[in-house]
Every structure is written in C-alpha cells, then in structure tokens.
Amino acid sequence: MGNTVAIVGRPNVGKSTLFNRLVGERQAIMDNTSGVTRDRQYGKSFWQEIYFDLIDTGGYVVGSEDIFEEAIRKQVNLAMEEADVILFMVDVNVGIHGLDEEFANLLRDVQKPIIIVANKSDTFKKGNDYVEFYGLGLDAKIFPVSSQSGSGTGDLLEEVVTHFETQGIEDQYKGLPRIAIVGRPNVGKSSLLNALLGVERSIVTDLAGTTRDSIDSLYNLYDKKFILTDTAGIRKKAKINEDIEFYSILRSTRAIEKSDVCIVMFDASKGIESQDMHILGLVAQQKKGLIVLVNKWDLVEKETLTSKKFEDTLRERMAPIDYFPIIFTSVTTKQRIFKSIEIAIEVFANKTKKISTSKLNEILLKDIQKFPPPSHEG
Ligand code: GDP
Ligand code: GDP
Numbered sequence: 001m002g003n004t005v006a007i008v009g010r011p012n013v014g015k016s017t018l019f020n021r022l023v024g025e026r027q028a029i030m031d032n033t034s035g036v037t038r039d040r041q042y043g044k045s046f047w048q049e050i051y052f053d054l055i056d057t058g059g060y061v062v063g064s065e066d067i068f069e070e071a072i073r074k075q076v077n078l079a080m081e082e083a084d085v086i087l088f089m090v091d092v093n094v095g096i097h098g099l100d101e102e103f104a105n106l107l108r109d110v111q112k113p114i115i116i117v118a119n120k121s122d123t124f125k126k127g128n129d130y131v132e133f134y135g136l137g138l139d140a141k142i143f144p145v146s147s148q149s150g151s152g153t154g155d156l157l158e159e160v161v162t163h164f165e166t167q168g169i170e171d172q173y174k175g176l177p178r179i180a181i182v183g184r185p186n187v188g189k190s191s192l193l194n195a196l197l198g199v200e201r202s203i204v205t206d207l208a209g210t211t212r213d214s215i216d217s218l219y220n221l222y223d224k225k226f227i228l229t230d231t232a233g234i235r236k237k238a239k240i241n242e243d244i245e246f247y248s249i250l251r252s253t254r255a256i257e258k259s260d261v262c263i264v265m266f267d268a269s270k271g272i273e274s275q276d277m278h279i280l281g282l283v284a285q286q287k288k289g290l291i292v293l294v295n296k297w298d299l300v301e302k303e304t305l306t307s308k309k310f311e312d313t314l315r316e317r318m319a320p321i322d323y324f325p326i327i328f329t330s331v332t333t334k335q336r337i338f339k340s341i342e343i344a345i346e347v348f349a350n351k352t353k354k355i356s357t358s359k360l361n362e363i364l365l366k367d368i369q370k371f372p373p374p375s376h377e378g
Contacts, residue, residue: 003052006079009089010099014119018147019056047157177348180255183265261289289347298330
C-alpha cells in the first residue's frame with residue numbers, strides 16, 4: 001500500500017502514452033479485482049504482483065499544456081508530495097530541451113528516487129541516444145523506453161519496484177474497518193478528526209509509513225477498533241493552500257480507494273453541490289460502504305430546512321443508490337459525532353457479513369417460487 005509513482009515532464013514527451021500503457025492495459029484485469037478509478041490521470045498498475053498507483057502529473061496540473069514556470073513547479077511539487085518514485089520523462093528525438101532543464105533544476109532538490117525515462121527510443125538505432133540526458137546532471141538512472149510500443153517498460157518497472165518500501169506493515173491490522181472521512185474542503189473533516197482525537201485514549205497509535213497521502217490512525221473508541229484515514233490534516237501540514245481543490249480531489253480518490261467505509265461530509269449551510277455528488281459517486285462506484293454526514297447542522301434555520309427535506313432531496317439525486325444512512329451532525333456542538341462512527345462500524349459489519357448458503361436459499365426460495373425464472377429454450 002502506498003506505492004505511488006508520478007510521471008513528470010514537459011508536454012508532448014509521452015507521459016499520458018506511458019500512463020495509458022501501464023494503467024489502461026491492465027485495467028481489464030484490475031476491474032475484476034479491486035475498485036479502480038477510471039480517472040485519466042490517476043490509476044493503478046502492477047509489476048510482478050506488486051501493485052502501485054500511477055499519477056500523470058501533466059494531466060493533473062491545469063495549464064500544463066501551455067507550459068510555464070508555475071506549472072512545472074506544481075508538477076514537481078505534486079510528485080514530491082504524493083510519490084515514492086518519480087519518473088522524469090524526456091524525448092530522445094528532441095534531446096535536452098530548455099524545459100527539461102527547468103524540471104531538472106527543481107528535481108535536483110527532491111529527496112526521492114528519480115528515474116529518467118528517455119521516451120521515444122523506438123528503434124535499435126535510437127537505443128543509445130539516451131546517454132545525452134546524463135547532461136541534465138541528475139543523480140538518476142536513465143531508461144530508454146518506447147511508450148508507444150512498450151519496449152523497455154519492463155526494465156523500467158523492474159527498477160521502479162525496487163524503491164518501494166517493503167510491505168507488511170498493514171497485515172497486522174487486517175480485518176479492522178478502514179474508515180475514510182472525505183468531502184469538499186471546509187465541510188468540517190479536520191474538525192471531526194480533532195473532535196475524535198479529543199476523546200481520551202481514543203487514539204492508540206499512528207501507523208508508520210502512511211504519512212504521505214494521509215495519516216492512518218488506529219482508534220479504540222468505546223472498545224471498537226478501527227483505522228481512520230485523515231486526508232484533511234495533511235493538506236494543512238503541506239502548506240499547499242493555493243491548490244486545495246486540486247489536492248483534495250486526488251487525495252479523496254486515494255482515500256476512498258483504500259477504505260472499507262467512507263464518511264462523506266456535506267456542509268448543511270451550503271446545500272448539496274455538484275462536487276459533493278461527484279464524491280458520493282466515486283464512493284458508490286467503488287462499492288465502498290457509505291454514510292453521509294450532513295455537518296454544520298447547527299447553522300441551519302430549522303424552520304426553512306428540515307432534515308427530512310434535505311434527506312429527500314439527497315436521496316432523490318442519488319437514486320437508485322438509496323442504501324446509505326444519513327446523519328445530521330454538528331462538530332461544533334458535538335452533536336451525533338460518535339454516533340457517526342458507530343454507524344460507520346455497523347456499515348462495515350454489514351458489508352463483511354457472511355450469509356450461509358442455506359440461509360440465502362431459505363430467503364430467496366420464497367421469491368423464486370413466487371416468480372420462477374423463465375426456462376431457457378423449454
Ligand atoms: P504528454 O503531453 O507528455 O502526455 O505526451 P503524449 O502522451 O500526449 O504524447 C505526445 C505525442 O508523442 C503523441 O503524439 C504520442 O503519440 C507520441 N508518443 C508518445 N510516446 C511515444 C513513443 O514512444 N514513440 C513515439 N514515436 N511517439 C510517442
Ligand atoms: P475541512 O476542510 O473539511 O477539514 O474543514 P474544517 O474542519 O477545517 O472546517 C472548516 C470550518 O468549518 C472551520 O472554521 C470549522 O470551525 C467550521 N466547522 C466545522 N464543523 C462545523 C460545525 O458542525 N458547525 C459549524 N458552525 N462550523 C463548523
């Protein structure tokens with residue numbers, strides 16, 4: 001978990017081609033296993049049974065098409081903050097480009113493994129052209145690849161996976177519910193976490209190795225153990241306030257993917273906004289347990305907006321997804337915040353419940369007898 005690779009580089013070197021090759025090709029297989037996002041810029045891939053997340057930073061940074069200093073800086077920052085391994089892509093047909101040098105200058109200060117991908121090494125003849133990129137002066141290995149044909153990508157990935165931290169931290173917590181708190185900026189995610197942290201001895205330990213995209217903490221609240229993923233806190237730590245939206249989408253996507261149950265928070269005073277629906281959609285699409293917290297309920301004039309009205313509107317917009325609990329909370333007045341956690345744990349229990357075949361038959365048989373399935377060809 002948390003093996004993340006980011007591709008950086010100027011436009012047109014082939015970042016999205018490599019991304020699509022690594023993510024797209026494997027998508028068919030991945031679809032059958034775990035939840036995958038079909039996001040163009042963020043996806044999952046694997047090499048020799050080692051799974052990793054891949055980010056095409058060019059696809060994420062708005063304005064990176066008409067490149068400017070700011071976009072380069074953002075791409076490098078994104079890679080620095082989110083990735084374990086950075087692929088710096090260049091084009092052997094062009095050689096060292098002025099913008100490549102700008103990337104190299106910023107990457108020089110990054111304390112993470114960097115690998116230079118000399119793309120478009122399509123033919124044997126071009127196979128050695130990559131050596132010129134040693135001229136960028138980075139402490140990095142260079143791999144000639146052709147993203148178009150795929151040649152060289154195996155050797156590249158072989159190197160990439162050597163930089164992942166060893167797995168196994170997590171197994172000890174296997175079976176515990178992983179709860180993620182997601183939602184738009186400012187809905188109250190950090191406040192909720194702080195309120196939960198305030199409960200004496202509720203937090204047992206910070207799990208190691210999870211500090212990059214989120215902080216996972218093992219909680220033991222009212223004798224119930226669970227792991228809470230804090231995506232909100234990081235943002236503040238990382239001082240990336242100017243890009244809040246952009247990071248929050250990426251981080252929400254990742255937090256959702258890792259979790260068993262998602263607590264999606266809304267701001268009652270703002271009503272339902274399209275980004276809220278987008279997040280709800282992601283959770284549902286990945287078949288995660290879902291509960292909705294309509295927070296800041298203290299700010300709402302109860303005469304004009306009742307919980308029933310809010311609930312009806314939300315359920316209508318989410319149809320046909322109708323199975324999730326909706327809880328009206330106020331973190332400020334501590335209204336129903338522990339109940340939210342209790343319900344999240346209940347959702348997890350229901351989600352992982354095993355129903356015996358005999359029990360299933362017993363329930364289904366009645367309906368099947370009432371409505372027998374049509375017989376095929378007699
Ligand atoms: P990005 O802007 O860095 O994401 O670059 P793209 O992936 O959009 O690729 C830019 C162009 O380079 C496209 O026309 C690709 O078809 C082409 N391209 C990408 N990889 C290769 C490659 O390995 N060989 C060749 N010859 N062209 C490539
Ligand atoms: P985040 O961006 O989702 O982590 O949101 P924050 O936890 O930083 O909260 C954003 C703002 O909303 C802060 O000023 C909080 O004090 C405020 N806030 C959070 N929860 C509530 C609530 O239940 N009621 C009210 N009135 N304000 C809240």
